């Protein structure tokens with residue numbers, strides 16, 4: 478008899494706990510809906526939403542992009558299989574879940590595509606093998622929409638420019654950069670960042 482009473486009490490309190498959690502999560506859902514509406518109406522910023530919800534900006538970004546409030550941004554990264562480009566891609570994938578990254582790299586001797594094996598598992602990552610000087614190939618990607626280009630693709634070993642094939646440097650660093658700039662101009666891509674040093678300039 479005594480056992481039955483305890484069992485009933487336990488059942489009641491876990492039921493209450495369950496109901497409480499349910500109403501809390503529905504209250505949170507309503508709060509997110511309201512914040513999303515205010516964001517669409519440009520009455521609140523991502524920073525303010527992240528403060529209100531106590532979440533990282535990247536988490537807010539993900540929630541709003543899952544709700545279709547923020548459109549996923551497509552970023553073309555040139556030379557993303559190289560030293561700096563590959564680290565940059567991992568940084569974006571970790572911190573900006575609402576970005577889709579296209580790693581566009583021709584894979585010269587300097588590339589290390591094995592570095593990207595973890596990124597391959599991320600649905601926001603895609604690899605396309607291609608040359609930045611190949612304007613037609615770049616156009617195929619641009620037709621599907623690109624929001625920004627960050628270019629790391631270049632011939633980078635200064636010694637090779639003197640003792641090796643200087644033509645490779647002119648091809649990637651001059652013709653390639655020019656072809657990306659043409660793409661930016663013709664497809665009205667709003668951001669282009671050229672990562673470089675003296676070998677390119």
Ligand SMILES: NC(=O)c1ccc[n+]([C@@H]2O[C@H](COP(=O)([O-])OP(=O)(O)OC[C@H]3O[C@@H](n4cnc5c(N)ncnc54)[C@H](O)[C@@H]3O)[C@@H](O)[C@H]2O)c1
Nearest residue numbers: 556558559560561583584585587588608609630631649673
């Ligand atoms: N590594 C450094 O310490 C350093 C420092 C300052 C600036 N930079 C500059 O940053 C940029 C990237 O440097 P990195 O060290 O990552 O270079 P990297 O040599 O490691 O990588 C270059 C990448 O570009 C790709 N690539 C070359 N030509 C291409 C082409 N025509 N089309 C498509 N892909 C092509 C290669 O396959 C490679 O994956 C360069 O402009 C370099 O001058 C590098």
